[in-house]
Amino acid sequence: MADAASPTIAVAAIAEEALSAADLDRRLRGAREPFVVRGLAGDWPLVAAGREGPAAAARYLSARARDRKFTVSIGQPGGGERLFYDSAMGLNFRVAQGPLGPILDGIVANADKPDAPAVYLGSVDMAAYFDGLAEANRVPLGERAPLESIWIGGRTRVAAHNDVPDNLAVCAVGRRRFTLFPPDQFANLYLGPLEHTPAGRPVSMVDFRAPDFAAHPRFRDALRHARAVELEPGDALFIPSLWWHHVEALAPFNVLVNYWWRDAPAFLGKPEDALNHAILAIRDLPADDRATWRTLFDHYVFDNDGVAEHLPEEARGVLAPLTPETAGQIRAFLLRSLSR
Structure with missing residues (x-):
């Protein structure tokens, strides 16, 4: 599989496993390598709504949204899909709040406009912001008590970053491309600031669509360790703790549901x-x-x-x-x- 960032460098595909939802809990115990399960959430009502089109998926979500303000990141018109820093190391997007319905209507209405701003709702707590959504669209994870989050937006690119918890990411609507790197590749990804970040975690400063190998020569080494996959609706990807992941939302309207958990006592520090x-x-x-x-x-x-x-x-x-x-x-x- 060739990585979009560098067609001359082959990127290994992430391993795929044929698992039922009932088998997933056992497979996740002690898992330290990423893997993909195709069609794991294929029977979700949200996936079914997405197959009818972006407007149907937006209606499905809006009907279950609570009457509260949602936080949304909005890029500059014509500013591209990448939510990142600007040339002065500020952020190239602004943050606003509002009811979900109009936000989703705006994404759908602007889907085919080439100069439309990137719009992204990231890590929305499903239990706190929706009624019944998590219960109707859920992967059984045994005795784990994960944080269940939803991510909604148009075509966007999120720079490579990592998370401390283990992560099961489910593509519900649209398509997502993930490019993963093992934890030890951090130095080859040229991380940005620790305290000033687009979304709370340090990110790679490399533009994966147009890598500058003169400025970031070790990124070639990172790509030799990279693994990539493109998810369709219903597909799930397990991302182990601290694995770096670059995420591209490829369709005009995209929804991802993810589950975060830690196999560690809750009383431990961060x-x-x-x-x-x-x-x-x-x-x-x-x-x-x-x-x-x-x-x-x-x-x-x-x-x-x-x-x-x-x-x-x-x-x-x-x-x-x-x-x-x-x-x-x-x-x-x-x-x-x-x-x-």
């Missing part, structure tokens, strides 16, 4: 918070001090087997496997220290 704290506290120290702290992190965090065996069990505190109580102690300590 790893990205630890990264930001380490930048604040360690990165700009003298080199010798950083080397010492690297050793301490290895000892207490990454290679921590047996670090507290010399202590009585009742005295090990946070050096023992965390519990909700000891996790709360760390959180309270951090809150006090960061507020000084």
Whole structure:
């Protein structure tokens, strides 16, 4: 399969598996590689509405939307499909709010206009913003309690980024092309700022449609590890935790439903918070001090087997496997220290 970004470089296809909805829970346990299940959600009412056309899909969604304002990202007229930074590293889109019906009507009305702005509703909580939508269009995920989100828009491109939770993405309406990279390819993707991002996660600065290999030479190495797939309505893609994914919505009207979950206790902190704290506290120290702290992190965090065996069990505190109580102690300590 040739990647749209670089026709000269072959990109491997993501593995496809023939699974029923009943088999999915078992297959997801411990899964660390992406895979595709064709037609997993083919019987959804939302998929059926989309097969009738964009207007029917928009009516189906609008009829179930709650009476509240939806947040929508709107690009510049004629500004293309890419929701990204502008030349000054501001954002090339604005954020507005309004009822869902008129927003969707606008997407449908502008679908065939070449200068129409990119319009995108991202990560909308289905339970909070719709009545009955999640219940009628759901993939069974066993005992997992995922966040169920919906993504709606016209033709858009979202830069490569990653997410901490595992992710099952279901194409409900339109078509989506995903290009995935393993977690260790982050340096070859030339990430942008950590604190100023289009949607909360750092993104690749490479334009996949027109990569500048002079500015981003290591992107050629990333493409050698890339995997890609195009999803049709009803198809599902499993994206493991921390895998980078570039997402293109290819049809005039596109809807994706995704499920996020973590196979980790809810009381654990967010790893990205630890990264930001380490930048604040360690990165700009003298080199010798950083080397010492690297050793301490290895000892207490990454290679921590047996670090507290010399202590009585009742005295090990946070050096023992965390519990909700000891996790709360760390959180309270951090809150006090960061507020000084």
